[in-house]
Amino acid sequence: MADGSAPAATIRLPGPLRERAGRRASVPARGDTVRALILDLDQQFPGMRFQLCEETGNLRPFVNIFLEDENVRDLQGLDTPVPDGGTVHILLSVAGGSPAWLEKRVN
């Protein structure tokens, strides 16, 4: 876990990420920004950061993170401050179907 004095938040996980977190839908994490929360999650559940962020550090394009009901992309991205007691939702973006660009990449 991160610095015990850092704000504590509740992280709500989507189904595909729960296996890595002991099949829990919700886990605690500490950090004063979304980025710090992700680092703490990765310490608790190794590999979690890679699933949320590309190696460049950017959030994966089809992963959305909401602080309460605000998409952090509309706030300060991964640098969005997280208040003590906040709730962070990790969600899959609505990217269903078979986008043409994806089909093309396979060929």
Place this chain on the structure above:
Amino acid sequence: MAARRKYPKGTVMLSIGTKRGLFLLTSKDRRTWKAEGPSMVGYRVYHATLDLRNGPRLYAAANNDFFGSGVRYSDDFGRTWKEPETGIAFAEGSGLSLKNIWIIEPGRPSELETVYCGVDPAALFVSHDRGQTWAMNQGLENHHTRRRWEPGAGGLCLHSIVTHPDNPRRMWVAISAVGVMRTDDGGTTWKFCNTGTRADFLPDKYPEFGQCVHRLLIHPTQHDVLYQQNHCSTYVSDNSGDSWAEIRNNLPSDFGFPMAMDPHDPDTLYTIVENPEGRTNVTDQFTVYRTQNAGRRWERLTKGLPKGPMVRLGVLRHGMSTDSRDPCGVYVGTNTGQLFGSRDRGDSWRLIADFLPSIYSVTATVL
């Protein structure tokens, strides 16, 4: 140790990588098939291979639309999967991020713990502990032309890895759309091996690199002989890739993805060429092409394969495989979910499975 399923000796196992997970099919007689799976249903499995060198370990290239890509391996034929302790990833600060894993290739018989992996953006990763930890080959990544490499329509993918069976310092990789590269010093340095292969889509038709190679194979006994199916024709090299000669001959198209070989008669090759615009069969007859004289002449194999104005099937680069039984079996998976098989070297075919998700890869292994 994981509990293992038992299969009779001689069972043929087909590992079918699809857009929605991995299917395993097994058969003792190659007439009736038993299906297992799918596993990893949330993943686009571009390739899967069963490595028998050190006890059966099944590797899968697991690509997820949301949460990234990774190698997964199973010691119980897909019942449970593990992920590496140190997975495949680019260095932070490199500016690169992993898009897809394209191929996982077991190493030489002399290096039982070694496994190779090719990815997009083009890079070669190596594991010396059966897939538990991976490291990038720096020689390829730091090649002086690396910044000038351009992707093909499928991405900048390293999709074929060929090791020299006897020379541990020599291997080849194939990258779209860069071409074939070879190392003779164990991966420290790499040179292009594209002389004689065309790049019709570039102003210079015969550049040093920029060719869109689609699949690369090595002759199992004459290790200086390589074959490739390319965006722009079909080729053979008899000098380890230093130069290539065209063997399209009577094939009806330059364009094709897959290629496979009869392991008992390496002059027998199989390919499927397509209409380059539609990327499906050239005529109304879905056809596998076979040569029995190293490409001097190609036969049309159609017995048991579908025909008609509504038949338009495409086969991707890893969508064809042969088994090691004699006569060899040949297997073809389409990107519309049909799996065809032949138990007589391609003379006749049967539909093994239909309605699968889009098939990306077919790998046959005799247990």
